[in-house]
Amino acid sequence: MTWFLVGMAGMIGVLLRYGLGMAVWQLMPQTAFPAGTLAVNLIGCFALGSFAGWTANGRLSPRIRTAVSTGLIGSFTTYSTFSVETLDLIRQGWWSGAAAYVAASVLGGLFLARPGAAAAGGGKADGGHG
Amino acid sequence: MVEMACLAAGGFLGAAARYAVNVLAARRPGKLPAGTLLANVSGSFLLGWIAAAGLDRLWMLLLGTGFLGAFTTFSTFASESVNLFRNKERRMGVAYTGLTLLAGIGAAWLGSRLGA
Numbered sequence: 001m002t003w004f005l006v007g008m009a010g011m012i013g014v015l016l017r018y019g020l021g022m023a024v025w026q027l028m029p030q031t032a033f034p035a036g037t038l039a040v041n042l043i044g045c046f047a048l049g050s051f052a053g054w055t056a057n058g059r060l061s062p063r064i065r066t067a068v069s070t071g072l073i074g075s076f077t078t079y080s081t082f083s084v085e086t087l088d089l090i091r092q093g094w095w096s097g098a099a100a101y102v103a104a105s106v107l108g109g110l111f112l113a114r115p116g117a118a119a120a121g122g123g124k125a126d127g128g129h130g
Numbered sequence: 131m132v133e134m135a136c137l138a139a140g141g142f143l144g145a146a147a148r149y150a151v152n153v154l155a156a157r158r159p160g161k162l163p164a165g166t167l168l169a170n171v172s173g174s175f176l177l178g179w180i181a182a183a184g185l186d187r188l189w190m191l192l193l194g195t196g197f198l199g200a201f202t203t204f205s206t207f208a209s210e211s212v213n214l215f216r217n218k219e220r221r222m223g224v225a226y227t228g229l230t231l232l233a234g235i236g237a238a239w240l241g242s243r244l245g246a
Contacts, residue, residue, distance in 0.1 A: 002149070004146070006145050006146055006149040007141075007145050007149075008142065009145065010141045010142055010145020010146065010148075010200045011139075011141040011145070012141075013141060014137050014138065014141030014144070014195065014199055014200050015134065017199065018137055018195060041204040041205070045209070047205070048205040048206070048208070049212075052209065069206075070152070071145045071149070073205050074145065074203040074205060074206050075141055075144065075145045075199070075200035075203070076205070077203055077204035077205040078198075078200070078202050078203065078204060079169075079170040079173060079174065079203055079204050079207060080170070080173040080174045080176070080198045080201070080202040081194075081202075082204060082234070083170075083174035083178070083234040084178055087178065087238045087239055090235075106208075106227065109205070109208035110211055110215075110227075112208070113205060114212050115209060115212065
């Protein structure tokens with residue numbers, strides 16, 4: 001039944017992504033830079049890193065953990081749109097925009113996703129790597 | 131309301147499908163997160179295809195934003211990359227990150243050529 005919980009959580013993740021994406025688009029409708037997807041992906045990476053840290057002591061059942069991390073946060077963030085938007089920036093000839101988008105997404109995402117990073121403040125410090 | 135239903139249905143199926151791919155991929159040996167890589171690259175290919183084909187709005191919400199948006203994931207990709215680097219698997223970390231980026235954009239390009 002884990003797959004069903006993952007699916008239900010994924011449903012919520014998609015609706016949240018759509019809502020946040022629309023909100024960012026209304027804030028800056030003129031820009032060609034994919035700020036909505038960037039915001040969604042960075043927030044999701046931070047949420048996943050924080051959630052992994054918070055549940056590292058096994059406070060939630062594996063099934064619920066998978067539903068939240070794989071389903072909710074996994075579906076909130078997206079990779080296919082990131083690929084297609086990067087391709088669009090390259091096709092427009094806006095190479096610096098494409099480079100900035102990839103760098104901000106990947107470097108920012110990896111930094112924010114460091115597992116346990118957020119938990120380190122209240123608990124034991126993380127290893128300091130990564 | 132119809133928009134929400136399309137997003138929700140696509141999201142349910144996309145997330146469940148990614149979970150299934152991950153369960154199957156986890157049976158294979160190796161440190162490369164092959165399930166997420168497969169989902170992200172194939173999802174980029176299909177989104178490139180349908181974006182170029184120009185589906186109407188509701189189909190795009192169902193298949194693009196909903197299904198492929200949920201089938202692919204950035205957060206799990208980032209988390210798996212960090213774990214590889216943290217476990218001193220630097221070469222595998224670089225390979226996974228680089229392969230996801232290059233194959234993802236390449237697949238989107240290939241899909242868009244087929245869909246145009």
